[in-house]
Amino acid sequence: MQSPTPASPTFPDVLAAAARIVRHVHATPVLRTRSLDELAGCTLHFKAEHLQRTGAFKFRGASNAVWALSDARAALGVVTHSSGNHGAALALAALSRGIPCHVVTPANAVPTKLAAIAAYGAALHRCEPTLAAREAACARLQQHSGATLVHPYTSADVITGQGTAVLELLRTAGPLDDVVVPVGGGGLAAGTALTLAGIAPDTRLVVAEPSGADDTARSLASGARVTELTPDTVCDGLRATLGAPNFALLRAAGAETLVVDDDATLAAMRLVWQRMKQLIEPSAAVTLAAVLAHPQRFAGRRVGIVLSGGNADIAALTGAAA
Amino acid sequence: MQSPTPASPTFPDVLAAAARIVRHVHATPVLRTRSLDELAGCTLHFKAEHLQRTGAFKFRGASNAVWALSDARAALGVVTHSSGNHGAALALAALSRGIPCHVVTPANAVPTKLAAIAAYGAALHRCEPTLAAREAACARLQQHSGATLVHPYTSADVITGQGTAVLELLRTAGPLDDVVVPVGGGGLAAGTALTLAGIAPDTRLVVAEPSGADDTARSLASGARVTELTPDTVCDGLRATLGAPNFALLRAAGAETLVVDDDATLAAMRLVWQRMKQLIEPSAAVTLAAVLAHPQRFAGRRVGIVLSGGNADIAALTGAAA
Numbered sequence: 001m002q003s004p005t006p007a008s009p010t011f012p013d014v015l016a017a018a019a020r021i022v023r024h025v026h027a028t029p030v031l032r033t034r035s036l037d038e039l040a041g042c043t044l045h046f047k048a049e050h051l052q053r054t055g056a057f058k059f060r061g062a063s064n065a066v067w068a069l070s071d072a073r074a075a076l077g078v079v080t081h082s083s084g085n086h087g088a089a090l091a092l093a094a095l096s097r098g099i100p101c102h103v104v105t106p107a108n109a110v111p112t113k114l115a116a117i118a119a120y121g122a123a124l125h126r127c128e129p130t131l132a133a134r135e136a137a138c139a140r141l142q143q144h145s146g147a148t149l150v151h152p153y154t155s156a157d158v159i160t161g162q163g164t165a166v167l168e169l170l171r172t173a174g175p176l177d178d179v180v181v182p183v184g185g186g187g188l189a190a191g192t193a194l195t196l197a198g199i200a201p202d203t204r205l206v207v208a209e210p211s212g213a214d215d216t217a218r219s220l221a222s223g224a225r226v227t228e229l230t231p232d233t234v235c236d237g238l239r240a241t242l243g244a245p246n247f248a249l250l251r252a253a254g255a256e257t258l259v260v261d262d263d264a265t266l267a268a269m270r271l272v273w274q275r276m277k278q279l280i281e282p283s284a285a286v287t288l289a290a291v292l293a294h295p296q297r298f299a300g301r302r303v304g305i306v307l308s309g310g311n312a313d314i315a316a317l318t319g320a321a322a
Numbered sequence: 323m324q325s326p327t328p329a330s331p332t333f334p335d336v337l338a339a340a341a342r343i344v345r346h347v348h349a350t351p352v353l354r355t356r357s358l359d360e361l362a363g364c365t366l367h368f369k370a371e372h373l374q375r376t377g378a379f380k381f382r383g384a385s386n387a388v389w390a391l392s393d394a395r396a397a398l399g400v401v402t403h404s405s406g407n408h409g410a411a412l413a414l415a416a417l418s419r420g421i422p423c424h425v426v427t428p429a430n431a432v433p434t435k436l437a438a439i440a441a442y443g444a445a446l447h448r449c450e451p452t453l454a455a456r457e458a459a460c461a462r463l464q465q466h467s468g469a470t471l472v473h474p475y476t477s478a479d480v481i482t483g484q485g486t487a488v489l490e491l492l493r494t495a496g497p498l499d500d501v502v503v504p505v506g507g508g509g510l511a512a513g514t515a516l517t518l519a520g521i522a523p524d525t526r527l528v529v530a531e532p533s534g535a536d537d538t539a540r541s542l543a544s545g546a547r548v549t550e551l552t553p554d555t556v557c558d559g560l561r562a563t564l565g566a567p568n569f570a571l572l573r574a575a576g577a578e579t580l581v582v583d584d585d586a587t588l589a590a591m592r593l594v595w596q597r598m599k600q601l602i603e604p605s606a607a608v609t610l611a612a613v614l615a616h617p618q619r620f621a622g623r624r625v626g627i628v629l630s631g632g633n634a635d636i637a638a639l640t641g642a643a644a
Contacts, residue, residue, distance in 0.1 A: 051598075273601055277600060277601040277632035278601065279599040279600065279601050280599070310599035314595060
């Protein structure tokens, strides 16, 4: 009997992830807002992952990856190359298990995000801001330390960990007609595909993507994964290119893609700030923007939305949104 | 037997208010945040009234005042002279009962706040930006329409309605050592005093006040109500002078006053934005600022805090906070 390959997780792996991380992650609330329901013409059920520890759903996948390691492997630590929400999430997950965490960060990373990662006790390793330099630095660290690479979105344990968000959403909200999640590298989207296939096969999976990083839409439309992308979007969490296992899972799920421009995303973000009083980041608002841009598509339906994160640079965004 | 005067509500009136408004107001959640507990050195239980309808606790008092009217009185409508959170709250409460609402607004009021009040169907009546002009306009409107004046903080029904927030907080959080509320005109503070006297006599009432509008601190210290005040604070909800019945209730309760300068309040507001991802307005942050400024006073205690509102001008505040 063959064990599943790292790239092919299944729904039972999501259930295993849920059991593994239950003591570590917040069971975030599902929020409802009358005025946004009226505006959208449907009922919106917001899974508040911006209230997750470290301020993003990423803590689910990172925790699952860290706690899935054997004691011997774990002792050698973990490594990744995200200077965003995944980096902070992995740092806190490693801290909670008491193991080393290395984060390779490009020289042009945002200082406040690096400070957050360092505050969780991770070792920062600067490198040139190219993919080649980043991967070389990661490989060197793995070789020297024996640390396990936890990829931000292609790792099977990360994908299944992210799938637990919509598992909780469905348990709280009940049956939904659509679940809308943002897509960048595709960790949350792929995990959600597994969850829907497992317990809600009639719920449609909709992935919302910025028009300035629309490789997922083009990949799913053409059937061939686009790997060349120069992202141009304010959604800093969605600039990654869709991963290979993520592409396979979204394709198998028949995911529907909705592409949104940044102006609509920033307008949706401001709506959530004003109406819900919830501080979400732009990457989390692409979902609501997609729903509001397609009123006929969603009319009268029960729609789940994952508010993916809340680590916004408010001062910069207020300028951008003015 | 004499009925209680409008200025002397008691705890049973708070219970009556709670029963009267239960179908109209949100039972807002009580939020906890590990990192703020660590920072403050105590456990903080945040009553999230920024998630109340209209974005502020004011909807409790306004709803109670509106629904306490007889059908005959109600049909003539209500009137007030607040262009802030109370104006919006009274407008929505009147809309929900289907009665007219008049709001007298000074010519220099914030346009976005006026738009919110108008969106709830209230009639706006502009006047010169002086207390005399405002009161004269209100008196004229009452005379012509027969509408009932609902004062923003001295009305007994408003005070008892505001008292329901901490009633819910205590039911959810359990016993508390301290309850900290912001104080401007004193509606929330006085209502909270009634609630604590009724069900939690050992819980200390702490009122937090901006240093640029510290009439309550001076009034309680001297035993004579200060009525001359030129407020100078970013906390636009706390610029009113403490009302007479409010003063009497706070004095009887032995309320403790903590005065906070605006820099500390804005820093506390940013902490709530960043750590809790909750968009609160400055007036709501004066409480946390007071707790953080007095670590020995609150060390190890169970502290309830009312996050009073979330109607912030984010763009202006981000500039102010930069």
